Amino acid sequence: xxxxxxxxxxxxxxxxxxxxxxxxxxxxxxxxxxxxxxxxxxxxxxxxxxxxxxxxxxxxxxxxxxxxxxxxxxxxxxxxxxxxxxxxxxxxxxxxxxxxxxxxxxxxxxxxxxxxxxxxxxxxxxxxxxxxxxxxxxxxxxxxxxxxxxxxxxxxxxxxxxxxxxxxxxxxxxxxxxxxxxxxxxxxxxxxxxxxxxxxxxxxxxxxxxxxxxxxxxxxxxxxxxxxxxxxxxxxxxxxxxxxxxxxxxxxxxxxxxxxxxxxxxxxxxxxxxxxxxxxxxxxxxxxxxxxxxxxxxxxxxxxxxxxxxxxxxxxxxxxxxxxxxxxxxxxxxxxxxxxxxxxxxxxxxxxxxxxxxxxxxxxxxxxxxxxxxxxxxxxxxxxxxxxxxxxxxxxxxxxxxxxxxxxxxxxxxxxxxxxxxxxxxxxxxxxxxxxxxxxxxxxxxxxxxxxxxxxxxxxxxxxxxxxxxxxxxxxxxxxxxxxxxxxxxxxxxxxxxxxxxxxxxxxxxxxxxxxxxxxxxxxxxxxxxxxxxxxxxxxxxxxxxxxxxxxxxxxxxxxxxxxxxxxxxxxxxxxxxxxxxxxxxxxxxxxxxxxxxxxxxxxxxxxxxxxxxxxxxxxxxxxxxxxxxxxxxxxxxxxxxxxxxxxxxxxxxxxxxxxxxxxxxxxxxxxxxxxxxxxxxxxxxxxxxxxxxxxxxxxxxxxxxxxxxxxxxxxxxxxxxxxxxxxxxxxxxxxxxxxxxxxxxxxxxxxxxxxxxxxxxxxxxxxxxxxxxxxxxxxxxxxxxxxxxxxxxxxxxxxxxxxxxxxxxxxxxxxxxxxxxxxxxxxxxxxxxxxxxxx
Numbered sequence: 001x002x003x004x005x006x007x008x009x010x011x012x013x014x015x016x017x018x019x020x021x022x023x024x025x026x027x028x029x030x031x032x033x034x035x036x037x038x039x040x041x042x043x044x045x046x047x048x049x050x051x052x053x054x055x056x057x058x059x060x061x062x063x064x065x066x067x068x069x070x071x072x073x074x075x076x077x078x079x080x081x082x083x084x085x086x087x088x089x090x091x092x093x094x095x096x097x098x099x100x101x102x103x104x105x106x107x108x109x110x111x112x113x114x115x116x117x118x119x120x121x122x123x124x125x126x127x128x129x130x131x132x133x134x135x136x137x138x139x140x141x142x143x144x145x146x147x148x149x150x151x152x153x154x155x156x157x158x159x160x161x162x163x164x165x166x167x168x169x170x171x172x173x174x175x176x177x178x179x180x181x182x183x184x185x186x187x188x189x190x191x192x193x194x195x196x197x198x199x200x201x202x203x204x205x206x207x208x209x210x211x212x213x214x215x216x217x218x219x220x221x222x223x224x225x226x227x228x229x230x231x232x233x234x235x236x237x238x239x240x241x242x243x244x245x246x247x248x249x250x251x252x253x254x255x256x257x258x259x260x261x262x263x264x265x266x267x268x269x270x271x272x273x274x275x276x277x278x279x280x281x282x283x284x285x286x287x288x289x290x291x292x293x294x295x296x297x298x299x300x301x302x303x304x305x306x307x308x309x310x311x312x313x314x315x316x317x318x319x320x321x322x323x324x325x326x327x328x329x330x331x332x333x334x335x336x337x338x339x340x341x342x343x344x345x346x347x348x349x350x351x352x353x354x355x356x357x358x359x360x361x362x363x364x365x366x367x368x369x370x371x372x373x374x375x376x377x378x379x380x381x382x383x384x385x386x387x388x389x390x391x392x393x394x395x396x397x398x399x400x401x402x403x404x405x406x407x408x409x410x411x412x413x414x415x416x417x418x419x420x421x422x423x424x425x426x427x428x429x430x431x432x433x434x435x436x437x438x439x440x441x442x443x444x445x446x447x448x449x450x451x452x453x454x455x456x457x458x459x460x461x462x463x464x465x466x467x468x469x470x471x472x473x474x475x476x477x478x479x480x481x482x483x484x485x486x487x488x489x490x491x492x493x494x495x496x497x498x499x500x501x502x503x504x505x506x507x508x509x510x511x512x513x514x515x516x517x518x519x520x521x522x523x524x525x526x527x528x529x530x531x532x533x534x535x536x537x538x539x540x541x542x543x544x545x546x547x548x549x550x551x552x553x554x555x556x557x558x559x560x561x562x563x564x565x566x567x568x569x570x571x572x573x574x575x576x577x578x579x580x581x582x583x584x585x586x587x588x589x590x591x592x593x594x595x596x597x598x599x600x601x602x603x604x605x606x607x608x609x610x611x612x613x614x615x616x617x618x619x620x621x622x623x624x625x626x627x628x629x630x631x632x633x634x635x636x637x638x639x640x641x642x643x644x645x646x647x648x649x650x651x652x653x654x655x656x657x658x659x660x661x662x663x664x665x666x667x668x669x670x671x672x673x674x675x676x677x678x679x680x681x682x683x684x685x686x687x688x689x690x691x692x693x694x695x696x697x698x699x700x701x702x703x704x705x706x707x708x709x710x711x712x713x714x715x716x717x718x719x720x721x722x723x724x725x726x727x728x729x730x731x732x733x734x735x736x737x738x739x740x741x742x743x744x745x746x747x748x749x750x751x752x753x754x755x756x757x758x759x760x761x762x763x764x765x766x767x768x769x770x771x772x773x774x775x776x777x778x779x780x781x782x783x784x785x786x787x788x789x790x791x792x793x794x795x796x797x798x799x800x801x802x803x804x805x806x807x808x809x810x811x812x813x814x815x816x817x818x819x820x821x822x823x824x825x826x827x828x829x830x831x832x833x834x835x836x837x838x839x840x
Contacts (some may be wrong), residue, residue, distance in 0.1 A: 017032075017034055017125050017126075017127070018032060018034040018035040018037070018038040018039075018125070018126045018127065019032045019034065019035060019123060019124065019125050019126070020032070020035055020046075020051070020123075020124045020126075021105075021121070021122075021123055021124075022051055022121065022122045022123075022124060023121055024121055025050075026050055026051050026052065027048065027049065027050055027051070028046050028047050028048065028049055028050075028051055028054075029047060029048075030043075030047065031043035031046045031047050035126070038096075038098075038126065038127075038128070039054070039088060039089075039090055039091055039096065040090055040091030040092055041091045051124070054088050054089065055086060055087065055088060055089070056087045056088060056089045056095045057087070060086075060087075064084060064086050067082065067083075067084030067085070068082040068084065068102065069082075081101060081102045081103040081104055081122075082101075082102050083099065083100065083101045083102070084099070084100060084102075085097065085098070085099050085100070085129060086098055086100060096128065097128070097129040097130075098126045098127060098128055098129055099126070099127060099128075099129050099132040100124055100125060100126040100127075101124070101125045101126075102122050102123075102124055103122065103123045103124075103125065104121070104122055105121045105122065105123055145166070146164065146165075146166045147166065148166065151249050151250065151251045151252075152165065152166060152229075152249065152250030152251070152252070153165065153166045153247070153248075153249055153250075154166075154179075154247070154248050154249075154250065155236070155245060155246075155247050155248075156200060156245050156246045156247075156248065157244070157245045158204065158243060158244060158245055160183060160184070160197055160200055160201065160204075160246070161181055161182065161183055162179045162180055162181065162182050162183070162184075163180065163245065164180065165179045165180075173219060173221060173222040174187060174219025174220060174221030174222050175187055175219060183197075184196055184197055185197075187219055187220060187221075188217055188218065188219055188220065189218045189219070189220060189226075192215065192216060192217050192218050192226070195215050196215060196217070196231065199213055199231065199233070200233055200246050200248065203233045203234065203235055203246050204235055204243055204245075204246050207235050207243075209232070209233065209234040209235075210231060210232060210233040210234070210248075211232050212230065212232075213230065213231045213232075214228060214229065214230045214231075214253065214257075215228070215229060215231070216228055216229075217229050218426075226428075227252055227254045228252070228253050228254045228257045228258075229250045229251060229252055229253065229254075230250075230251045230253050231248055231249070231250055231251075232248065232249040232251075233246055233247065233248040233249070234246070234247055235247075258433070261293075262433070262434075262437045265289065265290075265293045265294060265437065265441075266437065266440060266441060268289050268293070269286060269289045269290065269293075269441045269444070269445070270441075270444055272285040272286050272288070272289050273285070273286060273444055273445055273447075273448035274448065276452070277451065277452050277455040277456075278452060278456075279302070279306060279307060279325070279449060279452040279453060279456055280307075280325055280326070282445075282448050282449060282452050283300040283302065283325045283326040283445075283449070284325075284326040286300060286326070286419075286441075286445055287299065287300055287326045287327060287328040287419075288328050290328065290419070290421060290441070291328040291329045291421075292329075294421050294434065294437065294438065294441075295329075295421035295422055295423045295427070295430070296329055296398075296401075296422060296423050296424045296425065296427055297327070297328070297329030297398050297401070297421070297422040297424070298327070298328050298329060298419070298420070298421050298422075299324055299326065299327040299328075299397075299419070299420050300324070300325050300326045300327075300409075300417060300418075300419050300420075300445075301322035301323065301324050301325065301417045301418050301420070302322060302323060302325045302409070302416060302417035302449070303321075303322055303323075303415075303416055303417055304321065304322075304323050306416050306417065306449065306453050307323070307325075307456075308456070308457075308460070309453055309454070309456040309457025309458075309459075309460055310453075310457070311414060311453070312414055312415060312416060313414075322417055322418065325417075329398075329422070360407075360408075360439070361405060361406060361407035361408070361435050361438055361439045361442070362392075362405065362406050362407075362435075363403075363404075363405040363430060363431075363432065363434075363435045364391055364392065364395040364403065364404050364405065365402070365403040365429045365430060365431075366402065366403070366429070367391055367395060367396065367401055367402050367403060367404065394406055394418075394420055395422075397420075397422075398422040398424065400424045400425065401422040401423060401424050402423060402424065402429060403422070403423050403429040403430040404420065404421065404422045404423070404430070405420070405421050405430050405434065405435050405438055406418050406419065406420040406421070406438075407419050407435070407438045407439045407441075407442035408442060408446075409442055409445055409446040409449055410442070410443070410446050411443070411446035411447050411449075411450045412450070414450075416446055416449050416450065416453070417449070418442075419438060419441070419442050419445065421434075421438060462521075462522055462525065465522075465525060465529075466496070466525045466528075469499065469525065469528060469529045469532060470484075470486060470499055470500070471484070471500070471501050471502055473485065473685070474684075474685050475502040477502075477504060477508075477510050477781065478508045478593055478712060478714060478780035478781050479508055479509060479510040479591055479592075479593035479711070479712055480510060480591060480593070480648075480709045480710055480711050480712055481683075481684055481709070481710040481712070482502045482510075482512070482684070482707065482708065482709045482710075483683075483684035483685040483687075483688045483707075483708050484500045484502070484688070484705070484706065484707045484708070485688045485689065485692060485704075485705070485706045485707075486498060486499075486500070486703070486704070486705050487654075487692060487703065487704040487705075488520070488703055489520060489654065489701065489702050489703050489704075496517075496519075496520045496521075496524055496525065496528075496703040497515075497516060497517025497518065497519055497520070497524030497525065497527060497528045497584070497703070498514075498515070498516050498517070498528070498652045498654070498703040498704075498705040499513075499514075499515050499528050499531070499532050499705065500512075500513060500514045500515075500650065500705050500706075500707040501513040501514075501532060501535065501536070502707075502709075503535075503536060503539045505539065505542065505590065506542065506784065506821060506823060506830075506832045506834070507592070507594065507778055507784050507786060507830075507832055508592075508593050508594065508714055508778055508780040508781075508782075508784065509590055509591065509592045509593070509594075510590070510591055510593075511539050511588065511589065511590050511591075512587075512588075512589045512590075512591065512648065512650055512707060512709055513532075513535055513586065513587070513588050513589075514586070514587050514605065514650040514651065514652060514705060514707055515528065515531055515532070515535070515584060515585065515586040515587070515605075515652075516584065516585045516586075516605070516652040516653065516654075516703070516705070517531065517583060517584045518583045518584065519583075520703070527559075527583075527584070530555075530559070531552065531555075531556070531584060531586070531628070534551075534552050534555050535548065535552060535586070535588065538551050538552060540821075541823075542821065542822070542823030542824070544590075544599070544637065545588045545589065545590060545599055545600055545601035545635070545637050546601045546634070546635040546636065546637045548588055548601075549586060549588055549601050549602075549603045549625065549628075549635045550634070550635060552586065552603075552628060553603065553628050553629065553630070553631055553635075554631070556583075556584065556628045556629040557629060557631050559629075560629055583627065583628070583629050584603075584627060584628040584629060585602075585603055585604040585605040585627050585628065585652075585653075586602075586603045586604075586605055586628055587600065587601075587602045587603075587605040587606075587608065587650055588600065588601055588602075589601075589608070589648070589650070591642065591648075591709070591711060593711070593712055593713050593714045593780075594713070594714050594719060594778065596641055596642055596643065596644070596711070596713050597639055597640070597641055597642070598639070598640050598641075598642050598648070598711075599637050599638070599639045599640075600620065600622070600637065600638055600640070601622075601625070601635045601636065601637045601638070602622045602623075602624035602625065602635070603624070603625050603626065603627055603628050603635060604624055604625065604626055604627035604628070605624060605652075606651065606652075606653055606656065606663070606667075607619045607620045607621065607622045607624075608620050608648055608649055608650045608651075609648075609649040609651075609667075609670060609671060609674060610640070610642065610646060610647070610648055610649075611646065611647040611648075611649065611674050611675070611679055611680060612643065612646055613643055613644075613645040613646060613680065615675070615680065617671040617674055617675060619667065619671075620638060620640055621638070622636075622638050623636040623638065642711045643711070644711055644712055644713045645680065645710065645711065646710070646711045647674070647679045647680060647684070647708060647709065647710050647711075648708070648709045648710075648711065649670070649674060649679075649706065649707070649708055649709075650706075650707040650708075650709070651670070651704075651705060651706045651707070652702070652703060652704065652705040653702065654701065654702030654703050654704040654705070655670060655692070655704045655705070655706060656669070656670055657701065657702065670691075673690075673691045674691065676690075677690040677691050679691075679708060679710075684708040684709075684710060687708065688706055688708055691706060691708075692704060692706060714778060714779075714780055718745075718778065718779040718780065719776070719777070719778055719779075720737075720741045720776065720777040721774065721775070721776045721777075722734070722737055722774070722775045722776075723772055723773070723774055723775075724762060724766075724772065724773045724774075724775055725772065725773075726766050726769075726770045726771055726772065726773065727766065728763070728766055728767075730762070730766070731759055731762050731763055731766070734758055734759065734762045734775055735755045735758060735759050737775070738751075738754055738755050738758045738775075738777065738785075739751055739755055741777055742754060742777075745779055747779070747783065747837070747838070749838045750783055750835055750837075750838065753816040753835060754777075754783065754785055754835065756812060756816060757785050757812075757813050757816055757817065757833045757835075758775060758785050758787070760809035760810070760812055760813050761775075761785065761787035761809075761813065761831050761833070762775060762787055763809065764787075764795065764809055764810070764831070765787050765788075765789040765791075765831070768791060768793065769789035769790055769791035769793070769828070770789075770790075770791075771789060771790045772790075773787060773788070773789050774786070774787070774788040774789075775787055776788070779837075781837070782818060782834040782835060782836055782837060783834070783835045783836075783837055784832055784833070784834050785832065785833045785835075786830050786831070786832045786833075787830070787831050787832075788825065788827070788828065788829070788830040788831075789828050789829065790827055790828040791828050791829060792824065792828060792829060793829070794822060794829070795810060795822050795829075795831055796810075813833055816833070816835070817833040817834060817835060818834045818835050818836050819833075819834050820832060820833040820834065
């Protein structure tokens with residue numbers, strides 16, 4: 001027999017079978033074309049000859065017939081023929097092994113048995129042994145394939161009705177036992193069945209096999225969750241090539257997909273935990289991953305002390321109030337805000353294990369029917385409960401949830417809070433594997449929360465340090481109204497090197513300071529604190545602006561030298577206060593409300609803006625010196641008249657270097673903002689916020705500092721000035737002038753002390769300096785008495801001995817004054833004394 005293209009696998013197909021008809025004597029009486037093709041022998045050469053002549057060894061004829069004995073025993077009720085093997089001689093001379101089947105044509109009636117075997121007429125069907133063996137292998141493979149239970153095997157007809165399946169098509173509740181004649185939609189949800197059938201129709205139509213297609217299959221009886229299956233499919237064809245159906249292999253990969261999904265969820269949750277050092281941001285990112293990654297709703301509750309950087313109690317895990325910090329899921333399901341009480345979860349089973357100090361999670365299932373799942377020994381976890389009110393409060397917080405689980409955020413034996421997951425609707429119930437995953441995520445989240453808590457504590461300390469180094473945001477003095485504002489570039493750290501200051505000076509004057517230290521963090525804050533302290537100390541010495549900056553510049557150079565000389569063994573501690581060249585800028589201005597003049601000097605700082613009472617804005621033309629820490633360069637002072645009501649705006653470069661524009665554009669923008677916010681007619685404490693509107697913290701390239709000052713002047717009737725000759729006799733006249741002025745100001749309560757102060761200061765000026773002496777009284781928030789002379793000698797207070805008649809003047813002045821001091825001027829020096837005004 002020679003197999004045709006129509007069917008190469010079935011050895012006994014009618015159109016392909018080699019057949020011969022033998023009479024009762026074993027003579028060949030008929031020979032088919034297939035037999036001619038099999039042995040390459042025409043029928044004219046074979047018919048009429050004994051069948052034994054076809055054997056390669058005719059002497060083996062009896063052995064071939066003997067194989068029929070099995071067939072005789074099996075066919076006692078009705079002889080069905082027998083099968084055997086033989087080696088034939090091919091027409092080409094070679095041998096050919098075949099397997100044959102003998103079929104009696106008379107049904108076995110009148111069969112005679114003799115030594116030579118059966119004598120009935122027979123039809124002999126033959127096929128090459130190799131082809132028969134392959135067919136039997138295929139048959140055995142198909143048979144065993146339908147018996148195995150590791151994958152599901154299904155045969156569909158052209159209408160996608162099931163013809164045959166094995167017992168493991170879908171190991172899922174709701175799949176009928178007998179599927180023959182059913183469609184997938186008869187037992188699967190319509191949407192799932194439609195997806196699978198669309199793919200199978202594509203295979204049936206195109207003939208292209210389907211490989212690696214995964215989908216979810218959910219039955220009509222139990223549609224929650226379903227099973228994830230991978231489908232491989234190929235087309236089956238008739239001998240003429242017409243499609244007859246589809247064979248499909250269903251592999252259940254649910255456990256594999258869930259394991260991979262859990263690993264992916266763990267990876268994404270770990271990544272979310274490392275994205276921020278803010279406690280609220282950390283837990284918000286986490287619940288965004290957990291819902292819907294692990295459940296339909298998720299929430300994180302934290303102890304209130306964690307939010308401020310504190311640490312909950314570690315002994316015994318006492319019940320503690322928790323605040324809901326983050327929640328994710330359906331808006332109508334999960335409570336966004338809640339204050340709950342968290343009782344101690346169950347401990348690890350082995351009290352001697354290292355994990356015994358940590359807490360375990362808790363799983364509640366069957367909330368709709370109140371049948372608890374494994375591990376429900378915690379609060380409300382009584383086995384076999386029938387009522388929902390027996391479940392713990394946290395588990396029933398989401399309406400419609402059929403299962404819930406919670407795991408504590410525990411690290412170092414301290415419980416910081418908990419994570420809770422709920423599943424609702426058609427989602428599969430939570431199980432122990434889900435709880436184990438949540439406990440792993442909770443353990444990592446606890447470390448992240450603990451780190452964020454520690455950072456919050458350190459940040460609050462740093463912010464407190466930085467804020468403590470800044471003056472009050474607003475200030476009211478007789479010289480001006482001031483309002484300052486500071487925006488850090490890094491909202492998380494909240495610390496930087498910018499600062500501003502308003503320093504009261506003698507004679508109602510006031511100093512305005514704005515500075516900028518390069519960089520952020522504690523090192524910049526520490527350097528800013530040193531610079532501010534240095535500026536305040538120099539201001540107490542009543543130095544001129546250019547002299548003050550020169551002294552501060554020397555101080556910075558000393559800090560740089562100290563930092564460079566630090567031993568490398570000290571690590572980074574020596575660099576905490578290190579500042580290099582061009583590392584800090586400063587603007588120092590002194591305003592005198594008596595004269596209305598402002599003297600200022602700059603160390604690499606941008607010029608201040610002046611808003612005049614007529615509504616014009618201009619920048620002071622400074623000659624800025626180098627930044628602090630360069631050294632070797634002088635600082636040039638600039639004097640500017642400021643009419644009463646003028647607004648002086650001092651700032652750092654972070655306010656004018658925003659965006660992609662240049663500094664000139666930023667300065668024009670600042671001038672426009674000053675006019676738009678009406679700084680002339682509004683309180684400065686309100687206008688300052690409008691000026692920096694649109695500059696939220698955390699989105700700035702650099703820190704922004706702004707100091708606004710509205711100038712004032714001392715009224716003429718609150719000022720009295722006299723020029724006195726250098727004559728000791730004039731001291732009595734000075735006392736009289738002071739007494740008369742105090743009477744006019746209705747300050748008689750200060751008459752005695754002021755008279756004595758003026759007498760001592762005038763006497764010292766006449767005795768030690770000579771020349772004309774200026775005596776001036778200024779009534780502002782304090783009463784200032786000034787005596788100016790032409791000497792540059794610094795007055796010094798000393799303790800006089802008992803036998804000495806003099807040397808007690810400055811001591812008396814110090815005892816009667818609220819504060820006193822002296823300052824150098826261009827003409828000499830001025831010694832001043834301030835007294836607090838009596839209450840009205």
